[in-house]
Amino acid sequence: MQLIRARDFTASRAWGARDIANIDGTSARLHWTDQPYHWHVNDGEELFVVLDGRVRMHYLDAERREQVLQLQAGDIFHAAAGCEHVAHPQGEARILVIERAGSE
Template sequence: MNIIRSKSFTGDRAWAALDIADMNGITTRLHWTDQPYKWHINEGQEVFVVLDGQVQMCYREDGIEKDTLLSAGDIFYASVGTEHLAKPLGEARILVIETKGSI
């Protein structure tokens, strides 16, 4: 059993992570960041939940770049093959659920 106060979680670097659970090859991690990630495609599906702050989520559909602003409580689902890039606007705390070992 563990209680995590996500609003108080910080990291010593962008995209610092706190491993919460590993359930049958699916990981749940809490991330803190104030810097963009990189364009990437996950090996599996990804659920990206903004817990605190705002994140501009950029993604490509049929080669066309699009973006949407995610605020606390918003969820972005990346199916297999979805190329995406997360850009926080200031500090953000994000819960990510994905296949273990994904980038």
């Protein structure tokens, strides 16, 4: 049993994470960041849940055109397998990422 107060979580570097659980090969990690990630494609699906802050999520659509969504606390972005994307926080953000364990 553990209680995690996401709004209090910080890390010593951008995208620093706290592992919360590994359930049948799926990891749940709490991230803190104030810097963009990098363009990437996960090796499976990903759920990206903004718990605190705001994030601009850039992704490539089926025609490989860049699209941008503005996410705020409570919003969930689902990246299907093969979806190329990058997150740009607007200031500090705390994000719950659920994905295949070991994925980028």
